[in-house]
Amino acid sequence: MINQENLLRVCIHVRLLNRYTKPASLMPLVVLSILALKFTGAYYAIPVNPGISVVVINFLVYGFLFEDLFLGETNMKIFYFLYPIDLKKFTFARNFAGLLLMLVSVSVSVSLATIILHLTLEQISDAFLYFFVTFFGLLHFWNFTSIMFSRNSSSSKVFLFSALEILEILGASIPYFIMKLLSTGFFLCSSVIVVLGASWYVFSVPQTSRMLLRRKFDIIGRA
Amino acid sequence: MNCIEIKSLRKIYKKGIVGLEDLFLNVPKGSLFGFLGPNGAGKSTTINILAGIIRRDAGDISILGTTVHDEDYEYKRWIGFVLEQPTYFEKLTVKEYLEFVGSMYDLDISETKKRTDELIDFFALAEEQNEWIEKYSAGMKKKVALAAAIIHQPKLLILDEPLEGIDPVSAKQIKDMLRDMVNKGTTVFMSSHNLDTVEKLCDEVAIINKGKFVFQSKTEDIRKKVKDEASQETYQSLEEVFIDVVSQDGEEKEKKKLSWL
Numbered sequence: 391m392i393n394q395e396n397l398l399r400v401c402i403h404v405r406l407l408n409r410y411t412k413p414a415s416l417m418p419l420v421v422l423s424i425l426a427l428k429f430t431g432a433y434y435a436i437p438v439n440p441g442i443s444v445v446v447i448n449f450l451v452y453g454f455l456f457e458d459l460f461l462g463e464t465n466m467k468i469f470y471f472l473y474p475i476d477l478k479k480f481t482f483a484r485n486f487a488g489l490l491l492m493l494v495s496v497s498v499s500v501s502l503a504t505i506i507l508h509l510t511l512e513q514i515s516d517a518f519l520y521f522f523v524t525f526f527g528l529l530h531f532w533n534f535t536s537i538m539f540s541r542n543s544s545s546s547k548v549f550l551f552s553a554l555e556i557l558e559i560l561g562a563s564i565p566y567f568i569m570k571l572l573s574t575g576f577f578l579c580s581s582v583i584v585v586l587g588a589s590w591y592v593f594s595v596p597q598t599s600r601m602l603l604r605r606k607f608d609i610i611g612r613a
Numbered sequence: 614m615n616c617i618e619i620k621s622l623r624k625i626y627k628k629g630i631v632g633l634e635d636l637f638l639n640v641p642k643g644s645l646f647g648f649l650g651p652n653g654a655g656k657s658t659t660i661n662i663l664a665g666i667i668r669r670d671a672g673d674i675s676i677l678g679t680t681v682h683d684e685d686y687e688y689k690r691w692i693g694f695v696l697e698q699p700t701y702f703e704k705l706t707v708k709e710y711l712e713f714v715g716s717m718y719d720l721d722i723s724e725t726k727k728r729t730d731e732l733i734d735f736f737a738l739a740e741e742q743n744e745w746i747e748k749y750s751a752g753m754k755k756k757v758a759l760a761a762a763i764i765h766q767p768k769l770l771i772l773d774e775p776l777e778g779i780d781p782v783s784a785k786q787i788k789d790m791l792r793d794m795v796n797k798g799t800t801v802f803m804s805s806h807n808l809d810t811v812e813k814l815c816d817e818v819a820i821i822n823k824g825k826f827v828f829q830s831k832t833e834d835i836r837k838k839v840k841d842e843a844s845q846e847t848y849q850s851l852e853e854v855f856i857d858v859v860s861q862d863g864e865e866k867e868k869k870k871l872s873w874l
Contacts (some may be wrong), residue, residue, distance in 0.1 A: 394722050395722060398712065399716055402705075402713045409705075410704060465702075466702060469702065471686070472664055472689070473698070473718070474686050474687060474688075474690045474717065475801070502812075603684065603686075606665075608666075610667075
C-alpha cells in the first residue's frame with residue numbers, strides 16, 4: 391500500500407488540491423471563527439469541548455471545497471478518463487491528499503485555539519479523535535457529492551449545499567458521540583478510528599472508483 | 614494487419630447534429646497515417662471516440678487487435694493521445710505534469726524522472742520548466758501534450774493537430790521523431806489541416822467529409838490517381854485530391870469572392 395509510486399501520487403494530489411482549491415486562502419476565515427468563539431463567549435455556552443467546535447469550523451470551511459474533491463474544471467474531468475488510470479489508486483491518493491491538507495489545517499487551528507481558548511491537553515486529544523472519527527465518514531460524503539454534483543451544478547445551489555454540508559457533518563459525527571456515551575477510553579476510540587479507516591479503504595475507495603467509471607460520460611458532459 | 618479498424622461508426626449529437634455517419638476506416642499497423650477532412654467533418658469526434666471520452670451511438674472499433682467498448686480503458690496503456698485540448702492540469706510545472714502522467718501508466722519512478730528530463734530537453738522546455746503550464750503558449754502546451762503522449766513508449770499514437778502552433782524548428786524535430794517511431798514499429802494516426810506536411814510525412818491518408826469516409830490512399834500513389842477519365846490527367850498534389858473529394862457532392866467549386874474586396 392505504501393510504496394514510492396503511491397507516495398508520488400499522494401504528493402501530486404496534495405499539490406493539485408492545494409493549488410486548485412487554495413485551502414490556505416480560507417485560513418483567515420477559520421481564525422476569525424475561533425476569535426468569534428472567544429469574544430462571543432460561545433465556547434462557554436456550548437456544552438462541548440471547544441476544540442471540537444474548532445474542528446467543526448474546519449469541516450464547514452473546507453467541506454465546501456472538498457465537496458468537489460475530484461472534479462473541478464472540464465479539462466480535469468477528461469484527464470481522468472483519457473489515461474489508463476487505476477481509479478482505485480487514484481481515489482486513494484486523492485482522498486489521502488485531502489486528509490493531509492485537512493490535518494494541516496486542523497493542527498494549525500487547534501494550536502491557535504489552544505492559545506486563544508486555552509484548550510487543555512485532554513480537549514486537544516479529544517478534538518483530534520473527533521477529527522479522525524468524523525473525517526472518514528465525511529470523505530465518503532465528499533466522494534459521493536463530488537461525483538454526483540460537480541461544482542458547476544452545485545455553485546448555483548450554494549445554500550442547498552451548505553445545508554447539506556451541515557447535515558453531512560452531523561451525520562459523520564454520530565459515531566463519535568455514541569462512542570463518547572459508551573466510553574471515553576483511548577483504546578476504544580483508536581479501535582473505532584482504525585475500523586472506520588479500514589472501511590473507508592475497503593468499501594468507500596473501490597465504490598467511488600466504480601462510480602467514477604460508471605458515470606464517465608455524465609461527468610465529462612460531452613456525450 | 615490493421616492497427617485500428619473502425620466499422621459503421623455513428624455519432625449523433627444533441628439536436629440531431631450528425632457527427633459521424635457509418636464511418637469505415639482501416640489504419641495499417643506501423644504506418645504514419647494522415648486523417649483529413651474539412652472543419653466539422655468528424656475528425657475530432659472520431660479521435661475522441663477512440664480516446665473513450667465520447668460515447669458512440671453505433672459501430673465497432675478494434676485497436677491493436679482488441680475490440681474496444683466505451684467503458685474499456687486498459688487498451689489505453691499502449692496508446693498516447695494528444696487531443697484538441699492538449700493539457701489538463703495547468704497549475705503544474707511540466708516536470709510535475711509528466712511525472713503525474715508517468716505514474717498513470719505505472720512507470721517506474723526513476724525511469725519516469727529520466728524520461729521526463731530527456732523530454733524536457735528534447736522539446737526545448739528547459740527554460741520554462743519551473744513555470745506552471747498555464748503560463749505557456751499554445752505551442753508549448755502542445756509540446757507538453759506530445760511529451761506526455763510518448764513518455765510510456767506507446768505502440769500507437771493518436772494525435773489531433775499535433776503540429777498546430779508549434780514553431781518550424783520544433784515541428785521539424787517532432788516530424789523526425791514521429792518518423793523514427795514509425796520506423797521502430799509504432800503506428801501514428803494524426804489529423805491535420807496542413808496538407809503539405811501530411812503529404813510529405815505520412816505513408817497513407819484518409820479523408821472524411823460530413824462524417825463519412827470518402828477517400829483513402831497511400832501518399833506515394835496519390836499522384837498516380839486519375840483526376841479526369843477523359844484526358845487521363847492525374848492529380849498533382851494531396852491538396853488537389855482533398856478539394857476534389859470534399860466538394861464532389863454537388864457543392865459549388867467556383868472561387869467565391871467577397872463583395873467589398
